Amino acid sequence: MKETGLVFVIAILCFVSLEDISSGQSTAIYAPEKGFGVQRVELSSSQTSSLQVENMEEEPEPGESSGEEVPDPLEPVNRAFFEFNDKLYFWVLKPVATGYKTVVPEEARMCVRNFFRNLAFPVRFVNNVLQGKFFGAFEETCGFLVNSTVGLGGLADIAAAVDLKRHEEDLGQTLAVYGSGPAFYIHWPFFGPSTLRDTIGMAGDTFLDPVTYLGDYWYAPGARGLNVVNETSLKIGDYESLKKAALDPYVALRDAYYQNRLSKIKE
Amino acid sequence: MRRKGWIGIMLLALWAACGLDPVWAGVPTEKVKETTDKILAIVGDPALKDPAQAIQRRERIRKAVDEMCDWEEMSRRSLGRHWAKRNEQERKEFVHFFGQLLERTYIDKVEGYSGEKVNYIGERVDGDYAEVDVKIVTKENTEIPVLYKLRTRDQRWWVYDIVIEGVSLVNNYRTQFSDIMAKSSFEGLLKKLKEKTAE
Numbered sequence: 400m401k402e403t404g405l406v407f408v409i410a411i412l413c414f415v416s417l418e419d420i421s422s423g424q425s426t427a428i429y430a431p432e433k434g435f436g437v438q439r440v441e442l443s444s445s446q447t448s449s450l451q452v453e454n455m456e457e458e459p460e461p462g463e464s465s466g467e468e469v470p471d472p473l474e475p476v477n478r479a480f481f482e483f484n485d486k487l488y489f490w491v492l493k494p495v496a497t498g499y500k501t502v503v504p505e506e507a508r509m510c511v512r513n514f515f516r517n518l519a520f521p522v523r524f525v526n527n528v529l530q531g532k533f534f535g536a537f538e539e540t541c542g543f544l545v546n547s548t549v550g551l552g553g554l555a556d557i558a559a560a561v562d563l564k565r566h567e568e569d570l571g572q573t574l575a576v577y578g579s580g581p582a583f584y585i586h587w588p589f590f591g592p593s594t595l596r597d598t599i600g601m602a603g604d605t606f607l608d609p610v611t612y613l614g615d616y617w618y619a620p621g622a623r624g625l626n627v628v629n630e631t632s633l634k635i636g637d638y639e640s641l642k643k644a645a646l647d648p649y650v651a652l653r654d655a656y657y658q659n660r661l662s663k664i665k666e
Numbered sequence: 667m668r669r670k671g672w673i674g675i676m677l678l679a680l681w682a683a684c685g686l687d688p689v690w691a692g693v694p695t696e697k698v699k700e701t702t703d704k705i706l707a708i709v710g711d712p713a714l715k716d717p718a719q720a721i722q723r724r725e726r727i728r729k730a731v732d733e734m735c736d737w738e739e740m741s742r743r744s745l746g747r748h749w750a751k752r753n754e755q756e757r758k759e760f761v762h763f764f765g766q767l768l769e770r771t772y773i774d775k776v777e778g779y780s781g782e783k784v785n786y787i788g789e790r791v792d793g794d795y796a797e798v799d800v801k802i803v804t805k806e807n808t809e810i811p812v813l814y815k816l817r818t819r820d821q822r823w824w825v826y827d828i829v830i831e832g833v834s835l836v837n838n839y840r841t842q843f844s845d846i847m848a849k850s851s852f853e854g855l856l857k858k859l860k861e862k863t864a865e
Binding site: 469505509556559604636640643644645646647650651653654655657659660662663 | 758767770771775778806807831832833834837838839840841843845846850855858859862
């Protein structure tokens with residue numbers, strides 16, 4: 400456990416220095432003069448790809464959305480992993496999730512989803528606080544208390560029924576709020592689309608996820624596996640329709656991931 | 667008492683006039699709502715549920731979608747700076763096939779709807795441009811934020827981009843198109859597009 404923590408710290412340090420080099424200026428991970436994390440720092444200009452520069456040639460129009468793109472220097476490797484995940488989905492994950500879907504009724508699968516989402520409360524709480532979103536942290540706490548008690552340990556999402564909103568914040572978003580850019584795109588085998596920043600965020604969030612502390616042996620990986628199969632069973636067809644609509648599914652997924660992350664950071 | 671009543675009626679009339687009068691007020695939302703309601707009615711129509719009616723059902727959804735979406739504007743924006751370099755014939759062909767692909771994608775999405783609720787959250791109008799905020803609540807109670815971007819052409823509102831969960835359709839295709847153009851050519855892109863729509 401100690402070694403993993405150390406590796407994580409080193410990774411963050413490397414990441415910060417890498418950001419410094421790429422932007423050519425010192426990037427403070429925490430900038431007190433900007434207020435306590437409330438300030439939304441736009442993604443650093445060093446991340447602007449050549450596409451945006453090209454887009455500048457066009458006369459800007461009202462209603463035109465900015466054409467930002469995430470750098471993808473590892474594209475050949477990423478594409479290979481994308482193909483791997485594609486096969487993994489169609490040959491393993493989808494058949495397993497389909498079988499699970501036929502055995503487990505939808506109500507029960509919703510309960511499993513609710514349970515895992517409720518359990519991940521510490522991740523959302525800490526990141527709301529780190530971003531200075533104290534109302535979000537408060538509402539999250541209320542939701543967690545309600546769901547854990549009246550909602551029978553999180554199986555029922557009572558919080559949503561009484562209009563307590565969920566504030567999906569993670570460490571990747573927190574790092575972005577503190578001024579970090581995405582660095583570059585990574586398509587991980589098994590985990591799928593990410594960026595260097597979001598990967599570090601994901602690793603950090605793991606320490607806040609109670610599932611990690613489920614004990615030795617296979618309990619934690621087992622629980623994670625169940626969560627993945629359960630989630631997949633609730634959205635079979637999503638990936639298929641993305642593929643059907645795309646001329647290049649790899650690029651379509653990369654862009655969808657990046658655009659979605661940008662909008663989450665802005666929220 | 668009588669006087670107060672009159673004032674009340676006058677205020678009501680004024681309020682109604684304000685609500686109706688400004689040229690575009692409320693209209694973008696109405697355009698989106700009109701089409702969405704039409705589609706939901708077609709999708710929910712038990713007479714069209716029969717698999718034998720599938721083609722007719724798709725045809726009717728297609729008609730409703732065509733009344734809302736400006737395929738040419740979507741094509742122009744998705745092609746970005748490459749649009750200017752294409753001649754009339756190439757543009758026409760591109761709009762034809764890309765329009766088909768977008769149409770199909772949209773129909774595939776809405777065709778599976780059952781029990782989804784559509785909430786209209788708000789709208790912003792800025793001259794010829796407007797945005798309509800919608801939240802789709804699925805059967806599983808998941809909220810999907812959808813943003814329709816509209817602009818006026820020929821005295822009416824047309825949708826030129828749909829942003830689902832922060833992902834703009836036009837931006838997503840523009841990224842793909844510029845990637846393909848960088849690696850091959852416009853002809854290569856058109857070929858891919860034809861293959862895709864033929865699938």
